[in-house]
Amino acid sequence: MPARFRLALFLATAALLTAAEPLLSVHTPEKTVIFTTAEFAALPHQSITAIDPHSHVERHFAGVAVREILTRAGAPLGEKLRGPALRAAVIARASDGYIVVFALAEFDEAFSSRTLFLADAEDGKPLLPNSGPLKLIAPGDKKAARWARQITSLEVVFLGEARPAKKS
Numbered sequence: 774m775p776a777r778f779r780l781a782l783f784l785a786t787a788a789l790l791t792a793a794e795p796l797l798s799v800h801t802p803e804k805t806v807i808f809t810t811a812e813f814a815a816l817p818h819q820s821i822t823a824i825d826p827h828s829h830v831e832r833h834f835a836g837v838a839v840r841e842i843l844t845r846a847g848a849p850l851g852e853k854l855r856g857p858a859l860r861a862a863v864i865a866r867a868s869d870g871y872i873v874v875f876a877l878a879e880f881d882e883a884f885s886s887r888t889l890f891l892a893d894a895e896d897g898k899p900l901l902p903n904s905g906p907l908k909l910i911a912p913g914d915k916k917a918a919r920w921a922r923q924i925t926s927l928e929v930v931f932l933g934e935a936r937p938a939k940k941s
Contacts, residue, residue, distance in 0.1 A: 796906050797891070799846040800928040806846040810906070813893065816841060821890060823910060826917035834910050836892030839863075839927070840880040848929045850881050860932045865909050867923040873909065875919070877929060887913045891924060 797808045808816075816837045825832045844850055849858040854877065861877035878884040890910040893900060900908055900922075907924040914920065 798926045799842055801846050801848050803847050821910065821912065823912045826920055833896050834890060834892040835894040836890040839889045839891055842891065843880055848877060854878060854881050862930050862932060864928045864930060865921055865924055866926045867921050868925045869923050871921055873919045873921050
């Protein structure tokens with residue numbers, strides 16, 4: 774087998790294995806959804822230009838609106854986001870141990886006019902390993918603290934004594 778063919782076969786196999794690896798896990802009280810690299814890439818992507826609060830430089834990001842991901846995991850958004858559901862928070866966890874928290878309402882179009890993203894590309898290129906696999910983009914935050922890199926999971930939690938009852 775020629776060396777070029779072996780190299781091509783190795784690269785194709787590596788790409789397939791990477792595409793099947795878990796990229797993001799999303800946990801709600803009702804279920805857990807795992808997105809592979811390929812599944813995340815298939816989600817509806819949007820582009821955004823924003824001033825990166827870390828570098829103070831305008832950047833162009835491509836990624837998926839977090840509300841899209843939370844909706845697919847069954848988070849109570851839209852008409853379901855009222856009453857006890859307003860006590861819900863979203864915990865974003867990074868592979869380096871960094872954690873940031875948002876109110877669930879920050880992801881809902883009825884409560885906020887901004888869109889929070891999980892970016893998988895910056896300035897037309899995939900994220901570098903020290904930023905990826907996903908970078909949380911929080912346009913409008915004046916401080917850089919919630920622009921988190923290396924995001925691997927989102928978790929919806931309910932604060933207080935009771936969480937909303939399930940409706941059948």
